[in-house]
Amino acid sequence: MSTLTRFLTPALCASALLSSAVQAEERTLRVYNWFDYITPKTLVDFKKDTQVKLIYDIFDTNEALEAKLLTGNSGYDVVVPSNVFLAKQIEAGVFQPLDRSKLPNWNHLDPKLMKLIEANDPGNQFAVPYMYGTILIGFNPDKVKAALGEHAPVDSWDLIFKEENISKLKQCGVALLDSPSEIVPLALQYLGLPPNSSDPKDYAKAEALLMKIRPYITYFHSSKYMADIANGDICVAVGYSGSFSQAANRAKDANNGVTVDMRLPKEGAPIWFDMLAIPKGAKNPEDAHTFINYLLEPKVIAPISDFVGYPNPNKDATDLVAPTIRNNPNLYPTETAMSSLYTLTPLPREAERVRTRIWTKIKSGT
Numbered sequence: 001m002s003t004l005t006r007f008l009t010p011a012l013c014a015s016a017l018l019s020s021a022v023q024a025e026e027r028t029l030r031v032y033n034w035f036d037y038i039t040p041k042t043l044v045d046f047k048k049d050t051q052v053k054l055i056y057d058i059f060d061t062n063e064a065l066e067a068k069l070l071t072g073n074s075g076y077d078v079v080v081p082s083n084v085f086l087a088k089q090i091e092a093g094v095f096q097p098l099d100r101s102k103l104p105n106w107n108h109l110d111p112k113l114m115k116l117i118e119a120n121d122p123g124n125q126f127a128v129p130y131m132y133g134t135i136l137i138g139f140n141p142d143k144v145k146a147a148l149g150e151h152a153p154v155d156s157w158d159l160i161f162k163e164e165n166i167s168k169l170k171q172c173g174v175a176l177l178d179s180p181s182e183i184v185p186l187a188l189q190y191l192g193l194p195p196n197s198s199d200p201k202d203y204a205k206a207e208a209l210l211m212k213i214r215p216y217i218t219y220f221h222s223s224k225y226m227a228d229i230a231n232g233d234i235c236v237a238v239g240y241s242g243s244f245s246q247a248a249n250r251a252k253d254a255n256n257g258v259t260v261d262m263r264l265p266k267e268g269a270p271i272w273f274d275m276l277a278i279p280k281g282a283k284n285p286e287d288a289h290t291f292i293n294y295l296l297e298p299k300v301i302a303p304i305s306d307f308v309g310y311p312n313p314n315k316d317a318t319d320l321v322a323p324t325i326r327n328n329p330n331l332y333p334t335e336t337a338m339s340s341l342y343t344l345t346p347l348p349r350e351a352e353r354v355r356t357r358i359w360t361k362i363k364s365g366t
Contacts, residue, residue: 028054030075063256065080073281175220196344215365220363245309
């Protein structure tokens with residue numbers, strides 16, 4: 001070996017090591033997801049399987065995520081907006097189209113659910129569903145029975161929207177989501193009107209219905225009801241499907257004598273999706289696709305459903321989900337129920353203003 005070679009070889013090795021170190025540093029994936037919405041084991045296994053450094057941050061409202069996205073530089077490679085917000089963000093041009101050639105596990109997704117999502121993401125170009133759920137009725141069977149008798153219509157929106165029912169439930173407490181974009185469409189649909197209506201006359205009718213029942217509503221809040229129904233402080237809530245599953249588990253763990261049940265009303269309900277998307281300014285779109293594809297693996301996504309209490313849209317993962325979740329028709333809707341579910345879409349600006357205005361009036365009760 002020549003003297004020159006002896007000097008170059010260590011230098012080349014050092015250069016190669018430095019290059020490898022730089023590449024390893026470059027393989028950093030930044031994910032922004034909802035609070036308590038994945039198993040810790042999933043993140044550990046992903047890092048171990050891919051050797052990708054994972055920076056995982058959390059948020060608790062769509063508005064917090066949107067504020068980051070609309071700056072044009074969120075700093076994240078994968079984000080998880082809900083479907084209605086996704087639609088607005090697609091329109092604003094904040095996401096890059098997915099490369100399906102890098103998502104071989106796409107074929108596990110349920111085509112029926114993907115069709116519903118097209119209302120917010122035409123052609124399913126920009127996002128993949130992660131979890132989904134419905135807005136339904138959670139209730140304390142003992143307290144509702146005491147107030148309304150054996151035949152209380154817990155499987156119908158009549159429980160909420162008929163004054164003769166909700167007036168009797170006032171004594172044990174009724175909570176509604178603090179969400180005009182979800183509660184007002186429920187009222188519209190109950191009245192036989194389009195849940196995504198843009199007609200001010202339709203909103204006047206929804207306002208009249210909600211003002212009629214307003215005196216009997218204990219409060220509006222989008223998370224407080226979970227603890228309150230688990231503790232027996234309220235007896236009925238309109239909320240998210242998985243939250244009642246979690247509340248039932250809390251009550252059981254507390255051994256406090258409270259039972260929490262839920263029903264997907266027979267008239268239908270909104271179905272929502274939390275979506276995996278890649279911001280346009282993502283620094284590592286390659287590993288973003290790797291992460292999304294990893295979550296599309298049936299054996300990966302099923303334990304996450306068990307952990308968070310929500311169904312996933314992966315048709316080949318259903319049999320792997322815990323029977324208590326997959327066999328509950330209020331969490332995993334039946335084929336019949338699925339036909340009555342509807343997606344919500346962003347409203348034109350004027351209709352949004354009308355809805356916001358009537359919600360302010362409804363909440364104040366004046």
